[in-house]
Amino acid sequence: MLLLGSAVAAECLVVDRLRRESGTVLAVLEADYLSATRAAYGTVARDYARLLAGALDRIPWDRAVLALFAGLARDRLGPVVDAGCGPGRITGHLHHLGLDVSGIDLSPGMLAVARQALPGLRFAVGSMTALDLPDASLGGLVAWYSLIHIRPVDVPAVLAELSRVLVPGGQLLLAFQVGDECRHLEQGYGHAISLDAHRMQPDSSPTS
Numbered sequence: 663m664l665l666l667g668s669a670v671a672a673e674c675l676v677v678d679r680l681r682r683e684s685g686t687v688l689a690v691l692e693a694d695y696l697s698a699t700r701a702a703y704g705t706v707a708r709d710y711a712r713l714l715a716g717a718l719d720r721i722p723w724d725r726a727v728l729a730l731f732a733g734l735a736r737d738r739l740g741p742v743v744d745a746g747c748g749p750g751r752i753t754g755h756l757h758h759l760g761l762d763v764s765g766i767d768l769s770p771g772m773l774a775v776a777r778q779a780l781p782g783l784r785f786a787v788g789s790m791t792a793l794d795l796p797d798a799s800l801g802g803l804v805a806w807y808s809l810i811h812i813r814p815v816d817v818p819a820v821l822a823e824l825s826r827v828l829v830p831g832g833q834l835l836l837a838f839q840v841g842d843e844c845r846h847l848e849q850g851y852g853h854a855i856s857l858d859a860h861r862m863q864p865d866s867s868p869t870s
């Protein structure tokens with residue numbers, strides 16, 4: 663499921679305020695599920711990239727939505743970030759569509775793959791729970807199947823964090839699977855992992 667819309671104002675995480683005051687606080691307060699997600703994607707990074715290579719070529723709907731997003735975000739309001747970029751396949755696609763785009767991901771292993779594949783683009787380790795970006799600094803932000811790894815109770819605060827970094831009228835593109843359940847994965851991309859993936863409803867913010 664894909665959602666495309668303008669940023670809305672909301673409050674930010676308390677932990678985000680703490681992060682700004684002390685870089686060490688984030689490490690202390692990081693939720694276990696973020697550490698587990700980082701570990702899982704570190705394990706699968708190379709095989710994830712191999713198995714997803716060319717997937718966009720086979721999904722015209724995804725390409726159409728990304729083209730619409732690029733058309734709305736291009737040139738007008740500032741750079742674009744691909745949050746939860748993984749191996750950079752969406753980052754690279756948006757770059758080819760003419761956007762000034764960089765990638766952020768929780769997993770250094772995923773970013774190593776992205777940097778190798780796309781040496782001309784910028785990638786940085788970071789979490790969408792507390793982006794190391796100034797307020798109102800982006801014209802657009804994409805979270806393509808990355809919000810699915812945020813604990814449902816944290817999703818409203820993360821959406822507020824994404825809103826914080828967008829300029830008024832900035833474009834937000836979210837991709838996720840629709841549903842109500844959490845899937846706990848013990849296997850993925852040919853590896854043993856421990857990873858939670860949450861489905862969401864497009865017309866409501868999960869809170870539990």
Ligand SMILES: C[S@@+](CC[C@H](N)C(=O)[O-])C[C@H]1O[C@@H](n2cnc3c(N)ncnc32)[C@H](O)[C@@H]1O
Nearest residue numbers: 703746747748767768769789790806807808811
């Ligand atoms: C299913 S992959 C999608 C990767 C990429 N967007 C794509 O479509 O190929 C989910 C990605 O989100 C990243 N991720 C999960 N939680 C994150 C967080 N809190 N902040 C940043 N990245 C996160 C993971 O490390 C992983 O690379």
